[in-house]
Amino acid sequence: MPSTDSLTNKPYQMTTSEIQAFQTTFMAWYDVHRRELPWRLNQEPYRVWLSEIMLQQTQVQTVIPYYERFLATFPTVVDLAAAPEELLLKTWEGLGYYSRAxxxxxxxxxxxxxxQGQWPQTSVELEKLAGIGPYTAGAIASICFGEVVPAIDGNAFRVFSRLLKIDADIANPKNRQIFYDAILPLIPQDRPGDFNQAVMDFGSQVCTAKxxxxGETxxxxFFRSYQDGTLLDYPVKTKKQRPKPVALMAVIIQSPQGVLLQKRPSTGLLANLTTYPLVVPADILPEDEVLTPEEILTYIERYFQETYAITLQQLRPTNLKPVVHTFTHLKWTIELLQAELVADVDLAFFPGQWYSEDALQMVALPTVQKKLMARIKTN
Structure with a gap:
């Protein structure tokens, strides 16, 4: 196993003739095997940018229908800038990670x-835009404006660590510069955008993780690690910490007007999205006390009364299996409760409203809320 110390072994450096041969062979592979994707129909930066943001944390085949629907709804960057947030989030619904939208x-x-409606044309300027990091900036700048700059994502880490035997730990952000410096000389001056797209395709189709x-290409x-039988030793990456477990309770509150949903706070997980009221028991229950289920319900009733001036009626467990939903750093386990309210209760202090079945169809709902709704329907 190679060392994770980025200073121990320097990446293999190709000679000028090796670089030229690699570029010729790599671009020939791409010209034959490139994927036909809707955002590659032209190099319009709005289309490329949208695809790159959608492809973060989402597979290509999943993204395509969302991409086409999004473009149909917001054909230009001007349309997107002027869009109501509710329509934006509804159009994004299903892709998750709503901060991207x-x-x-x-x-x-x-x-x-x-x-003034004109796209910045360098990776440095593009990084000044919200949500655009070094990879996305490199992709847009190279594909749309011909800048010779790497676009370093998971595919690039995998391809070039194996190509040049780079043993720097890719989980360490400081080591990105090592890859940048190693990749930059390999990019053909006349096809930087195609080169970066070739890396994406080669990494996802050929130089896969497992x-x-x-060896069939x-x-x-050119792959130093393939030549000495260490291909699967790269890339070097320390393991992520497991997501922190968090217990929650979702309270399904019903009345003749429908179901009561809350709008989440403007910051934090699921910001501004709509869910059942979610309670974190650890935040409202006394520490170091063993409580009966009835006592826990009493604390939740008190929480709703003190926080929202709402008196829950017939608060009870559903006895359904809890819903588990994992974010990058948190793992939610959500117990479902049920309650009733009179339809004309004062909601002045509650951040939400009643929703009928039809009204729910028009609201952007996060995946965890859809899981909760599916679970309650089995009751």
Whole structure:
């Protein structure tokens, strides 16, 4: 196993003739095997940018229908900048990580207001836009504007760590510069955008994490780790910490007007999205006390009364299996409770409203809320 100390072993450096041969072979592979994707129909930066943001944390085949629907709803960056947030989130619904959608709109407004509708054309300027990091900036700058700059994502880490035997830990953000410096000389001056897209395709189709088929391609002689049988030792990556477990309770409150949903706070997880009222027992129950189920319900009733001036009626467990939902750093386990309210209760202190079945169809609902709704329907 290679060392994780980035200073121990320097990446292999290709000679000029090796670089030229690699570029020729790599671009020839791409010209034959490139994926036909809707955002590759042209190099319009709005289309490329949208695809790159959607592809964060989401697979290509999943993204395509969302991408096409989003473009149909917001055909230009001006349309996106002017969109109502509710429509934006509804159009994004199902992709998760809603901060991506909000940052899309923030960046669109920056382009319209600060750049007079004209896209910045360098990776440095692109990184000044909301939600655009080094990878996305490199992708847009190279594909749309021909800047010779790497676009370093998981595919690039995997391909070039194996190609050049780079043993720097890719979980350490400081080591990105090592990859940047190693990749930059390999990018053909006349096809930087195609090169970065070739890395995406080669990494996802050939140089995969578990079952790479590099040896079946003409590129095998260039891969130093393939030549010495260490291909699967790269990339070097320390393990992530497991998501922290958090227990919650979702309170399904019903009346003749429908179901009561709350709008989440404007910051934090699921910001501004709509869910059942969610309670974190650890925040409202006394510490170091063993409580009966009835006592826990009493504390929840008191919480609703003191926080929202709402008196829950017939608060009770559903006895359904809890819903488990994992975010990047948190693992929610949600117990479902039920209660009733009179339809004309004063909701002045509650951040939400009643929703009928039809009204729910028009609201952007996060995946965890859809899981909760599916679970309650089994009751």
């Amino acid at each position: 909000r940052n899309l709109q923030k960046a669109a407004r920056q382009i319209v207001d600060d750049y 079952n790479p088929t590099v 003409d590129l095998a002689p």
